[in-house]
Amino acid sequence: MTQPAEVRRYQTRARSTDTFGRVLISARDQHLIVDGPVQNGCPGEAITPAELFLSGVAACGVELIQVLARQQNVPLSSVKAAIDATQDPNAPVRSDVNLFNSVSIHLELGGVSQEQGQDLVERFKRR
Incomplete structure (x- = not known):
């Protein structure tokens, strides 16, 4: 299905890692580590x-x-x-x-x- 040129589409993906509370997110070919906060028992080291x-x-x-x-x-x-x-x-x-x-x-x-x-x-x- 084609969309009008002014319509923008964004996609991101997230998946768990072997470290509890640490998530790998991806958008296009960019990747970022995200940590849950320490208050949730997560690493809290990354954003x-x-x-x-x-x-x-x-x-x-x-x-x-x-x-x-x-x-x-x-x-x-x-x-x-x-x-x-x-x-x-x-x-x-x-x-x-x-x-x-x-x-x-x-x-x-x-x-x-x-x-x-x-x-x-x-x-x-x-x-």
């Missing part, structure tokens, strides 16, 4: 699933802000994203799913005015 999820959000933000700046011919020279999150199993947000209790995103944009930066961030938030 954890929660950190990987938040890293994906941060990377998406940086890349998308670059794309938006290019579309508007805004002279963006750099983007930094920092995400901090907390998860308290003793104070769940919902009883039916495991969620972060709080997430904050801090963005730093270089080479743009305050107004241009605010516009780029607002456009990013609407995506």
